[in-house]
Amino acid sequence: MSHVLAAVAWPYANGPRHIGHVSGFGVPSDVFSRFMRMSGHDVLMVSGTDEHGTPIQVQADADGVTPRELADRYNRVIVEDLHGLGLSYDLFTRTTTRNHYAIVQELFEGLHRNGYIVARTTLGAISPSTGRTLPDRYIEGTCPICGYDGARGDQCDNCGNQLDPEQLVNPRSRINGETPKFVETEHFFLDLPAFAEAIGGWLDHRENWRPNVLKFSRNLLDDLQPRAITRDLEWGVPIPLDGWRDRNDKRIYVWFDAVIGYLSASIEWARRSGDPEAWRQWWSADSQGKDALGYYFMGKDNIVFHSVIWPALLLGYSGAGDKGGQAGEFGKLNLPTEVVSSEYLTMEGKKFSSSRRVVIYVRDFLERYDADALRYFIAAAGPESNDTDFTWAEFVRRNNDELVAGWGNLVNRSVSMAAKNFGVIPAAGEFTPEDLAVLEAAKTGFTTVGELIGKHRQKAAIGEAMRVVAEANKYLSEQAPWKLKSDEDKPRQATVLHVALQVISDANTLLTPFLPHSAQKVFELLGGEGVHAPMPRIEEVEDLDGGPGYPVLTGDYTVGARWESVPLVAGTPLATPTPIFRKLDPSVVEEELARLGGDES
DSSP: OOOEEEEEEBBBSSHHHHSSHIIIIIIIHHHHHHHHHHHTTTEEEEEEEOOOOOHHHHHHHTTOOOOOOHHHHHHHHHHHHHHHHOOSSSEEEEEEEEHHHHHHHHHHHHHHTOOEEEEOOOOOOOOOOTTTOOGGGEEEEEEETTTEEESSSSSSSTTTOBBOOOGGGEEETTTTOOEEEEEEEEEEEEGGGGHHHHHHHHHTOHHHHHHHHHHHHHEEEEEEEEOOOOOOOSSBEEEEETTTTTSOOOEHHHHHHHHHHHHHHHHHHHHHHHHHHTTTTHHHGGGGGEEEEEEEEEEEGHHHHIIHHHHHHHHHHOOHHHHHOOTTTTTTTTTOSSEEEOOOOTTTTTTTTTTTTOOOOOOHHHHHHHHHHHHHHHHSOSSSOOEEOOHHHHHHHHIIIIIIIIHHHHHHHHHHHHHHTTTTTOOSSSSSSHHHHHHHHHHHHHHHEEEHTTTTOOOHEEEEHHHHHHHHHHHHHHHHHHGOTTTTTTTHHHHHHHHHHHHHHHHHHHTTTOHHHHHHHEEEEEHHSSOOOOOOOEEEEEOTSSSEEEEEOOOOOOSSSSSSOOOOTHHHHHHHOOSSSSSOTTTTHHHHHHHHHHOOO
């Protein structure tokens, strides 16, 4: 068994997150983590809110609050939303902790000592009307490489290339539309070209990555340029060098500090666990970390940061790359095993947009619908390898036809019949070939579904789990236990219902990583006691190094189901069940489309 790091992209704390966000980083990482825990692996699932950078500062100015106050507000909103979805983080923290600042500064200093961070004079954008620095992400124009009109000053979302704002054709401020003025300023740059060979060799040995991720990552190596890692900002991690650390106008930029959050969150988790060195089991590239695997989950717009920039930081700090060097106090650190990137989720054929009211915030969704209904849609129809469209009609159809009529109805009628006729899980008699076939189909699912989840093919995996459900429904319809009413038919009725309940138990385990809330209910309907699908909890904590307190997500995931078929015990009492899923009225479609102010066309 391995130590498995599930490193989940950090949601940005300038507003509530929508269902497109959690379809990329949230649900896929939780399904994988739950499965790996059930399979016996030692999983560490970490993340937190990303709270530095320009958008936070600009939004705070607009709201008349400090950046910290804005981050506090949305950190809590996001923690509560992810808790509502049942995302089983070992630690979901934030980037404004003093622990995080210290870890970021340690990596900066290590990279600087090894020669991978160098000072350069560059051009910075100034707003002519205010005299304030205009951050890269708030400048847009035409990409000089692909001609896309709408490229940002740090990256073109169309071709994926890194940019500097002065490279844009016809640059303009996204805040007020004015043309920025460019002036000379000094900043620190990460020498990315010094890692091209090392990263290329590493990528050549990546197996089973999604083809789009690997191809995109390799293409980035063709034209790596030094990249600025500091900005003219007041909000962010101070630069830990003499002559710089006390300056209020220069900060380490958000893209550098956010990816380091995976390491700082792991260290914070270890410090809170009572064993401050425990994080090394997931991170150390030395002997004690040889069984460590690291999987990084995000949307496709974040591939470059996880397949090129983060590996460069890890290599440089560890003393690898063209310039060599010595590892810092954390030692040599593991590179990602796999970068698991999802595509985009659109909505009713449109890109998510808060300003245009084309958005479904997680909180609003969970106030009206079951968390497992959303988790099911994302797993079964989400943007795993292609952009996918969320429509209310398809959500209602999948909820009603697949969850309610398929899985929920199978559970309800089987448990109801057994409870009514026997009051307990009935004992089985001699099995027929039909009994053995459906039992074998369920047991085979543990191999089939497990292998697919392990390969990050969650659509196919939940499809296989639901195929077991379909086999059970077919078996129940063909055996028709409700017709076996006579005394001489009673033993056969008992056997059929025992088989049906056993297959339901197995199917429930197969579905547990996807549908943990309902899985706990089904487990209890079958007479189970205790925790089947462990859930996260929100905990108010103090900053470990004297900063302000904050809420975190954490939990005890050492309990719960294992990835195996567990024989049901005849004689276990059964109660009359209540429905585990809610059927939705088709009028939901019209109501939600009206809420969006549009239609499906």
